Amino acid sequence: MISLIKLSEEAFTLYRDQILAIxxxxxxxxxxxxxxxxxxxxxxxxxxxxxxxxxxLGYICFWMFAGEVHLLNIAIHPQHRRQGLGTALLKKMKSFALSQAIEKIYLEVRPSNVAARRFYTKAGFQERGRRKRYYTDTGEDAIVMSLELLDRSESCAERCGAAGVTFSTSEAQKDLEVSKKRIDLPF
Known part of the structure; x- marks a missing residue:
């Protein structure tokens, strides 16, 4: 079974090598x-x-503040791509954002990252503009994309049940075990 865990400092340390490899x-x-x-x-x-x-298998990092979500990072292990896991992460983030009355998600993506742009477009994101020379390593611009979360016509199953992923948390304990406690999100 695949579970979605929260990465605290301790949990990140436990899985550090795997995350950095991805x-x-x-x-x-x-x-x-x-x-x-x-x-x-x-x-x-x-x-x-x-x-x-x-x-x-993968991870997502986003900020939630000022009534918006800013997606910073999402990645899936190369051996597990194209199995719906990235979509599952986006759906979980979207569902969580909706539960917090968030209406927009923003992100930046490299113009050269055609696969990511296609992935985000398929997920409903739209191009909104560019940030000039955003990426300091190459000087490449960033395409700013956003997703409006106002369409509440999706069923809870569509919003919540992506790719067989359950939502659990990991408040890393003294022994660094990751909890398997299920959290029911308010949808």
Whole structure:
């Protein structure tokens, strides 16, 4: 079974090598451990991972503040791509945002990342503009995309039940075990 876990500092440390390997395989300028730890400590940041057994399949990181969500990072292990897991992460983030009365999700994506742009467009995101020379490693612009969450005609099953993923939390205990406690989101 695949579960969605919250990555606290302790849980990130437990899965650090797996997460950093996915990050390195996914991006030309990958985040380092410090960036992930900063997000785990940030009170407006949500850092979740898909876990099967003791293996991390992917993760998502986003900020929720000022009535909006800003998607910072999403990645799936190369061996598990094109199985609906990225879509499952987006749906969980979207459902959580709706439960918090959030109406918009924003993100930046490289123009050269055609696969990601296609993925976001398929998920309903629309291009809204550009940020000039946003990516410091190459000077590449960023395409700003957004998703309006106003269409509430989707059923809860469509919003919540993506790819057989259940939502659980991991308040890492002293022994660094990740809890399997199920959290029912208010949808």
């Amino acid at each position: 990050e390195k395989a996914s991006f030309p300028s990958p985040w380092g451990a410090r960036a992930f730890l900063e997000e785990a400590r940030n009170p407006v940041s949500y850092l979740w991972a898909l876990r099967k057994g003791e293996h991390i």
